[in-house]
Amino acid sequence: MTTTIEKVIVAPEEPQQSVLRQSVLRRPKETTGVWSWFTTVDHKKIAILYGATALIFFVIAGIEALLIRLQLAGPNGSVLTAAQYNTLFTMHGTTMVFLVGMPLAVAFGNYLIPLQIGARDVAFPRLNMFGFLVFLFGGLFLYSGFFLGGAPNGGWFGYTPLTSAPMDAGFLPGRGPDFWTIGLIMLGVGSVTSGINFVVTILNMRAPGMTLMRMPVFVWMMLVVAFLTVFAIPAVTAALIMVFFDRNFATNFFVAAQGGDPLLYQHLFWLFGHPEVYILILPGMGIVSEILPVFARKPLFGYSVIVFSGIAIGFLGWGVWAHHMFATGLGPVAVSAFSLATFLIAIPTGVKIFNWLGTVWGGSVRLKTPMLFALGFIAMFTLGGLSGVTHAIVPADTQQTDTYYVVAHFHYVLFGGLVFAIFGGFAYWWPKVFGKMLNEKMGKITFWLMLIGFNMTFFPMHFLGLQGQPRRTYTYAANMGWDKLNLLVTVGGFIIALSVAVFLVNVIVTTVKGEVAPEDPWDARTLEWSIPSPAPEYNFAKVPQVKARDDFWHRKYTEDDQGRLVLRPSDTADYQGAVEERVDGHDIHLPSPSYYPLVVTLGMPVLAYAAVFKEPLLVIPGMLLLLFGIYAWAIEPGTEEH
Amino acid sequence: MSETTLPDLAHALESEISIHGHADTNTGATNTKLGMWVFLSSECLFFGGFISAYLLYKGRIVSGPTPQDVYNIPFTSVTSFILLMSSLTMVLALASIQRGDHRRFRIWLFATALFGAVFIGGQIYEFTEFYREGLSLSENVFGSSFFVLTGLHGAHVTAGIIWLLTLWGMSMQNKLHVQDSERVEIAGLYWHFVDVVWIVIFTVVYLIPT
Numbered sequence: 074m075t076t077t078i079e080k081v082i083v084a085p086e087e088p089q090q091s092v093l094r095q096s097v098l099r100r101p102k103e104t105t106g107v108w109s110w111f112t113t114v115d116h117k118k119i120a121i122l123y124g125a126t127a128l129i130f131f132v133i134a135g136i137e138a139l140l141i142r143l144q145l146a147g148p149n150g151s152v153l154t155a156a157q158y159n160t161l162f163t164m165h166g167t168t169m170v171f172l173v174g175m176p177l178a179v180a181f182g183n184y185l186i187p188l189q190i191g192a193r194d195v196a197f198p199r200l201n202m203f204g205f206l207v208f209l210f211g212g213l214f215l216y217s218g219f220f221l222g223g224a225p226n227g228g229w230f231g232y233t234p235l236t237s238a239p240m241d242a243g244f245l246p247g248r249g250p251d252f253w254t255i256g257l258i259m260l261g262v263g264s265v266t267s268g269i270n271f272v273v274t275i276l277n278m279r280a281p282g283m284t285l286m287r288m289p290v291f292v293w294m295m296l297v298v299a300f301l302t303v304f305a306i307p308a309v310t311a312a313l314i315m316v317f318f319d320r321n322f323a324t325n326f327f328v329a330a331q332g333g334d335p336l337l338y339q340h341l342f343w344l345f346g347h348p349e350v351y352i353l354i355l356p357g358m359g360i361v362s363e364i365l366p367v368f369a370r371k372p373l374f375g376y377s378v379i380v381f382s383g384i385a386i387g388f389l390g391w392g393v394w395a396h397h398m399f400a401t402g403l404g405p406v407a408v409s410a411f412s413l414a415t416f417l418i419a420i421p422t423g424v425k426i427f428n429w430l431g432t433v434w435g436g437s438v439r440l441k442t443p444m445l446f447a448l449g450f451i452a453m454f455t456l457g458g459l460s461g462v463t464h465a466i467v468p469a470d471t472q473q474t475d476t477y478y479v480v481a482h483f484h485y486v487l488f489g490g491l492v493f494a495i496f497g498g499f500a501y502w503w504p505k506v507f508g509k510m511l512n513e514k515m516g517k518i519t520f521w522l523m524l525i526g527f528n529m530t531f532f533p534m535h536f537l538g539l540q541g542q543p544r545r546t547y548t549y550a551a552n553m554g555w556d557k558l559n560l561l562v563t564v565g566g567f568i569i570a571l572s573v574a575v576f577l578v579n580v581i582v583t584t585v586k587g588e589v590a591p592e593d594p595w596d597a598r599t600l601e602w603s604i605p606s607p608a609p610e611y612n613f614a615k616v617p618q619v620k621a622r623d624d625f626w627h628r629k630y631t632e633d634d635q636g637r638l639v640l641r642p643s644d645t646a647d648y649q650g651a652v653e654e655r656v657d658g659h660d661i662h663l664p665s666p667s668y669y670p671l672v673v674t675l676g677m678p679v680l681a682y683a684a685v686f687k688e689p690l691l692v693i694p695g696m697l698l699l700l701f702g703i704y705a706w707a708i709e710p711g712t713e714e715h
Numbered sequence: 716m717s718e719t720t721l722p723d724l725a726h727a728l729e730s731e732i733s734i735h736g737h738a739d740t741n742t743g744a745t746n747t748k749l750g751m752w753v754f755l756s757s758e759c760l761f762f763g764g765f766i767s768a769y770l771l772y773k774g775r776i777v778s779g780p781t782p783q784d785v786y787n788i789p790f791t792s793v794t795s796f797i798l799l800m801s802s803l804t805m806v807l808a809l810a811s812i813q814r815g816d817h818r819r820f821r822i823w824l825f826a827t828a829l830f831g832a833v834f835i836g837g838q839i840y841e842f843t844e845f846y847r848e849g850l851s852l853s854e855n856v857f858g859s860s861f862f863v864l865t866g867l868h869g870a871h872v873t874a875g876i877i878w879l880l881t882l883w884g885m886s887m888q889n890k891l892h893v894q895d896s897e898r899v900e901i902a903g904l905y906w907h908f909v910d911v912v913w914i915v916i917f918t919v920v921y922l923i924p925t
Contacts, residue, residue, distance in 0.1 A: 196746040322853070332772060
């Protein structure tokens, strides 16, 4: 039994290649050095690539936000022109959603899913690298618009007919919408492949005994997220293709005079866009559900309820999209139905909040940095959830639409929610990934600065919105009574920036001379802590046999006659030593590095530029790279014989 | 191999499976097969978007030809039937390679690709005819939603034909063996999916009247 299972885990991709064992290019062998980062298929290295790239985009999006705030610090601001302002809020939103939020979740998923389910890699290691490279090139492509005739400037939602009108109609100057549609289609390809990869990995590659209901909550949430990604992205891809055709081939999808319907775009976009909200927040919920039990030293309260409410959110998330469109005049029946569904989805979300509180309640709480961020997440996310429910009240929502109230709401959910969880996750898993402990003092400074800065930035926006300040407007007059709060918001924004700077300093300082991390610094509960830090290339020297939920905890602890927690004697026959020894591991077969994900991905920006500049000649090299890469990929075996 | 009985065959396949570790995943389906299913489910939403657009724009034509003006239902029925038959030949091709009958496998696989090509040829003819009758991408919402939907489907069929011909070429060079039959099965899943999508398109686009 064990041997066959190891076989699958060793060679996860197409293990049956009998005679197809030739490769066009010499197979890359390097596992260290710069080049190895372009050919690696190791899920842990790919996770680091995702994380590092997304952090760079996070800093860029932050700078864009600060420029916006400088412009709005006082009335009649002159830091930016209206056109520059449009570009900056468009790119800030697009970057945060597609180049920061989703990739950071994929970074955590990539690193943790195989480790938490006891696998040696993901199901499709090369497809995994492909997904990262598409994200990297897609991001660079979007930003190249700044230098090639116009960065995207139609908002992160890109409403039609603003974006779909032909360039010479003059709605939006430049090639911004073309870069935006093609860039997003490209990024969508990467997201769908990583979604497929996660679904198959989680369903197919769990270690013996790792039943679905023993999986860590983070893995569960990533499974829901992966399904949402796979189903949501194609809806927006279809919409983006229509926009591109309208703009470049004079189709009439969104031309009202020809019977086209601009609202169709909004429906398709939000059919993607609302599940997208859950794609962004569920990984955060997963991270927090991992951190809280460890630092409260209690099992997660109501594991199965948390799992099922996560699934319920996944389903209900498909039935609420039109609450983004209440102001468009959908008619009373549709509005009532979507209002009701929006109230409903608050229930599973609220259930989770009580579960987290129940987890912390009565525990012996250690207020380390990860725990602070997790608790901050609960508080901030609850505030965001409460303002979210107010959007279900249609008359109120109609009033709030397109004001700063909405900006306040979704930043409480996505920054107060997702970003807090991500920073908690950084602090929590950093020792496992890099083998160094992040500095606790600097971590706490990061947290408090971020909490204060965040609330200073976004809480006043509720009031500004209710007082009528519109979003996406580059300036405001002096007599509106918005001056003081806007200045406060801008100062808050810079405090957030300071907190991120402290985090980056922390990273640099601890990388240079940080405390070396032990295997299990937090006395944690899940499998990734049962292996050395940093995680060895092969993950597990011996594939774990899972006997319980929080298996690693039960390897370490047991109960005595009075039900008190005691350390398990290390020589119990039932369990091998709790923490694995580092072994040589050279006889463990792992997926081999490959050039082809890079080759295929190099073809994509070529085709993308061909589409934007309508340059048919570029299609030929693009298709050649793509086809050569795909064919060579197909005949290359996943794992080399040794 | 061609003389084996069915239970023998099942046994052979089973041992093949355990030798190559196929059935040892948690779900019993191999990673590639499960991945293909997930991918195809994603494609449903993709086509769903364009089909919804077509349905929404039905009867909203401001100028230019209407569906009744251009559709040639008998012609499209014939090419649709040919595409459907290609699913049958695909099944026969898979069954052939699974029992090691490479000669029949090549015939059926080539027939599948050929039927697909006939369908695409019919589509090219249909597009040209429609264009001649005044229906273009930009003429009206019918032209936009019709051409983009059926064109994207045609692109999927074309990709499928290239895929099938690649497998056929590999088989002609004796590079595709019984144990590689899952590659054929995966290609088949994709091919059947593209067929099923066409059944939906043919029904809601061509057959349901305005």
